[in-house]
Amino acid sequence: xxxxxxxxxxxxxxxxxxxxxxxxxxxxxxxxxxxxxxxxxxxxxxxxxxxxxxxxxxxxxxxxxxxxxxxxxxxxxxxxxxxxxxxxxxxxxxxxxxxxxxxxxxxxxxxxxxxxxxxxxxxxxxxxxxxxxxxxxxxxxxxxxxxxxxxxxxxxxxxxxxxxxxxxxxxxxxxxxxxxxxxxxxxxxxxxxxxxxxxxxxxxxxxxxxxxxxxxxxxxxxxxxxxxxxxxxxxxxxxxxxxxxxxxxxxxxxxxxxxxxxxxxxxxxxxxxxxxxxxxxxxxxxxxxxxxxxxxxxxxxxxxxxxxxxxxxxxxxxxxxxxxxxxxxxxxxxxxxxxxxxxxxxxxxxxxxxxxxxxxxxxxxxxxxxxxxxxxxxxxxxxxxxxxxxxxxxxxxxxxxxxxxxxxxxxxxxxxxxxxxxxxxxxxxxxxxxxxxxxxxx
RNA sequence: GUGAAAGUAGCUCAGCUGGUUAGAGCGUCGGACUGUGGCUCCGAAGGCCGCGGGUUCGAACCCCGUCUUUCACCCCA
Numbered sequence: 354x355x356x357x358x359x360x361x362x363x364x365x366x367x368x369x370x371x372x373x374x375x376x377x378x379x380x381x382x383x384x385x386x387x388x389x390x391x392x393x394x395x396x397x398x399x400x401x402x403x404x405x406x407x408x409x410x411x412x413x414x415x416x417x418x419x420x421x422x423x424x425x426x427x428x429x430x431x432x433x434x435x436x437x438x439x440x441x442x443x444x445x446x447x448x449x450x451x452x453x454x455x456x457x458x459x460x461x462x463x464x465x466x467x468x469x470x471x472x473x474x475x476x477x478x479x480x481x482x483x484x485x486x487x488x489x490x491x492x493x494x495x496x497x498x499x500x501x502x503x504x505x506x507x508x509x510x511x512x513x514x515x516x517x518x519x520x521x522x523x524x525x526x527x528x529x530x531x532x533x534x535x536x537x538x539x540x541x542x543x544x545x546x547x548x549x550x551x552x553x554x555x556x557x558x559x560x561x562x563x564x565x566x567x568x569x570x571x572x573x574x575x576x577x578x579x580x581x582x583x584x585x586x587x588x589x590x591x592x593x594x595x596x597x598x599x600x601x602x603x604x605x606x607x608x609x610x611x612x613x614x615x616x617x618x619x620x621x622x623x624x625x626x627x628x629x630x631x632x633x634x635x636x637x638x639x640x641x642x643x644x645x646x647x648x649x650x651x652x653x654x655x656x657x658x659x660x661x662x663x664x665x666x667x668x669x670x671x672x673x674x675x676x677x678x679x680x681x682x683x684x685x686x687x688x689x690x691x692x693x694x695x696x697x698x699x700x701x702x703x704x705x706x707x708x709x710x711x712x713x714x715x716x717x718x719x720x721x722x723x724x725x726x727x728x729x730x731x732x733x734x735x736x737x738x739x740x741x742x743x744x745x746x747x748x749x750x751x752x753x754x755x756x757x758x759x760x761x762x763x764x765x766x767x768x769x770x771x772x773x774x775x776x777x778x779x780x781x782x783x784x785x786x787x788x789x790x791x792x793x794x795x
Numbered sequence: 796g797u798g799a800a801a802g803u804a805g806c807u808c809a810g811c812u813g814g815u816u817a818g819a820g821c822g823u824c825g826g827a828c829u830g831u832g833g834c835u836c837c838g839a840a841g842g843c844c845g846c847g848g849g850u851u852c853g854a855a856c857c858c859c860g861u862c863u864u865u866c867a868c869c870c871c872a
Contacts, residue, residue: 359845359862359863362862362863362864413870414869414870414871415870415871418796418870419870419871437872465872467870467871467872469796469869469870469871470796470797470868470869471863471864471865472865472866472867473865473866474871474872475870475871475872476872479872480872481872482872483872567869631871632870632871642871642872649866649867650866650867650868651870651871651872653871653872654872655872656871656872677872678872679872680871680872681872682872683872684872706830706831708830738825738829738830739830739831740826740828740830740831740832741824741825741832742831742832743830743831743832743833744831744832744833745832746832747832747833748832748833751832754831754832756830756831758830759830760830768830768831770831770832772832772833775831775832777831
């Protein structure tokens with residue numbers, strides 16, 4: 354088939370049969386968010402470009418090469434939502450959420466757009482479930498969002514983990530091979546990070562010629578990114594470099610300590626991973642990624658952290674924040690890798706099989722009355738044989754088929770067939786009577 | 796943005812070292828069973844062999860370009 358055009362690169366069509374999985378997953382997310390005290394927020398799919406370029410950081414990969422940016426007809430620079438947190442922070446300030454009872458706890462399920470090379474688990478449009486907490490400086494909030502993510506994975510059957518189970522460091526290392534693990538790190542605050550940054554640059558500069566090309570570029574622009582370079586040539590230098598964790602100020606050190614204590618107390622499997630740096634500039638203190646061993650190269654299902662300076666940077670009073678984003682498409686890959694079944698299409702309650710025009714006339718009013726009464730009812734519009742209609746009803750997963758032919762019309766009944774048992778009975782040709790016969794009897 | 800592999804019916808794939816009208820299974824539709832689904836059998840529809848150019852008497856097959864997909868890198872969800 355020669356089509357006029359196909360879908361743009363890195364996008365997907367979610368077809369009937371597949372979409373039900375998303376409904377199920379999103380339903381779990383919404384219930385969970387509600388139980389944790391998070392309310393939904395919806396922000397526009399597009400924003401002014403400077404929202405992302407300023408909040409995420411001019412030097413980041415997202416801003417430099419991954420944004421869908423265009424000028425609209427009013428010559429404004431517009432960018433499709435490249436990231437979840439910045440728009441929520443904008444709304445928090447613009448819509449005065451800070452004037453409501455604090456803290457503000459919100460969640461969202463929305464599409465994210467990034468111009469990247471597609472790969473398994475990486476699309477140009479993907480969907481994120483994200484949560485944000487504003488107004489809590491303490492580590493309890495960092496831990497709450499991590500607990501929320503872990504609880505979600507647990508409810509979806511992606512991990513054996515249950516809150517409260519005892520986990521020690523050795524068990525964590527073993528779990529990292531087979532199960533979801535939270536990788537955490539601390540980025541410090543602007544004060545201690547600046548001090549650390551100087552020390553790091555001072556250490557790296559004499560070794561610049563031992564580093565790879567990208568690292569030499571990053572040395573001054575974003576030296577912390579040099580540390581997580583995967584190029585083995587850089588490892589001799591980076592492995593001896595001073596670490597951020599050794600240079601945290603008292604406040605940041607205590608915060609990170611508290612996060613680890615609470616995670617341990619609640620039985621969350623975690624490892625301190627100094628390579629978790631995150632590609633967004635706004636993070637402070639805690640950053641984390643939850644990685645799955647079942648996803649191949651794109652193995653981060655959930656990533657987030659604390660952003661205590663972002664609200665002020667965007668023009669508000671200083672309000673601390675913490676949150677995460679979680680990729681739903683990767684979640685689905687993970688479910689499939691584990692062979693986890695999720696509910697499919699909802700079944701049809703009754704299929705009205707008609708034989709001849711008189712039967713169609715009799716069936717249509719009943720069809721709409723049954724639907725009005727809340728039943729999923731379907732019929733044939735193609736004038737097909739009874740056999741074909743039976744076959745079709747079987748495909749739809751109909752619980753019952755109501756057969757209406759000349760015999761039934763003469764008697765004012767339908768032949769009602771229970772598709773699971775094959776048993777048939779006669780029911781009066783009347784929507785209310787039929788409805789009673791259809792009522793689930795379990 | 797870098798490197799590698801692959802694109803043949805709706806889906807999964809055959810198709811010999813280039814040689815007439817490109818095949819199978821599954822799925823779809825119909826029939827066997829003119830009033831009864833799942834099993835079985837029979838039949839039909841469905842392909843510019845991703846697209847464009849080149850080589851050749853002749854291209855699904857060889858060459859170049861392009862688009863898309865997959866894998867890895869970068870980075871992320």
